[in-house]
Amino acid sequence: MKILVIKSSPHEHSSSNLLAGHFIRGAKEKGHDITEFDAAHGNLHPCIGCDACRMSGPCCQKDDMEGVREAVLTSDMMVFVTPLYYFGMSAQLKILIDRFYSFNGELMAKQMKTALIVAAWDSGEWTMKEIEGHYMTLCRYLRFSNQGMILGTGCGTPAMTSKTRFPQQAYEFGKRIGM
Numbered sequence: 205m206k207i208l209v210i211k212s213s214p215h216e217h218s219s220s221n222l223l224a225g226h227f228i229r230g231a232k233e234k235g236h237d238i239t240e241f242d243a244a245h246g247n248l249h250p251c252i253g254c255d256a257c258r259m260s261g262p263c264c265q266k267d268d269m270e271g272v273r274e275a276v277l278t279s280d281m282m283v284f285v286t287p288l289y290y291f292g293m294s295a296q297l298k299i300l301i302d303r304f305y306s307f308n309g310e311l312m313a314k315q316m317k318t319a320l321i322v323a324a325w326d327s328g329e330w331t332m333k334e335i336e337g338h339y340m341t342l343c344r345y346l347r348f349s350n351q352g353m354i355l356g357t358g359c360g361t362p363a364m365t366s367k368t369r370f371p372q373q374a375y376e377f378g379k380r381i382g383m
């Protein structure tokens with residue numbers, strides 16, 4: 205299966221990317237074909253809401269999103285990878301997701317498989333409530349088929365993350381993704 209992993213941390217040494225790396229290792233061992241895009245270090249601009257695309261493109265902004273659109277529409281699965289920022293996804297990832305607007309219908313029709321990987325500092329049982337809810341609502345609206353989530357609490361730095369159960373969980377999740 206073709207899997208597009210969308211990372212979104214501004215950190216060079218990132219907790220969420222560490223978890224994504226373990227997922228990718230597992231998925232590659234299973235034989236999946238992985239493409240990565242880093243929304244935090246690409247050239248992506250926020251949707252300006254001009255509605256010139258009328259939700260079916262093309263977008264009037266010419267940046268990396270043209271390549272991302274192609275990668276999304278030729279993949280079978282997307283994995284959203286993000287640090288937890290004020291109980292939601294990073295702005296870097298949200299900018300990319302808002303740009304789905306110009307191919308909203310095509311994306312819905314694909315009924316893609318998706319997954320979510322999050323790294324957060326806190327360990328409270330409510331830490332991931334809102335991001336989980338937002339992601340599941342996106343799945344419902346965009347007709348994504350959720351394959352699972354790695355909700356890494358207590359993952360405030362790569363060193364903290366390495367000491368948790370989540371890297372192993374991410375690896376096993378990658379290995380479990382069906383062909």
Ligand SMILES: Cc1cc2nc3c(=O)[nH]c(=O)nc-3n(C[C@H](O)[C@H](O)[C@H](O)COP(=O)(O)O)c2cc1C
Nearest residue numbers: 213218219220287288289290291324325326359360
């Ligand atoms: C702007 C900002 C907002 C944050 N908000 C939260 C939060 O709401 N809850 C939490 O547990 N951690 C929060 N954190 C901590 C990060 O989620 C945590 O350090 C994470 O490991 C960063 O992942 P990364 O290295 O992949 O960027 C925040 C960090 C920043 C910089």
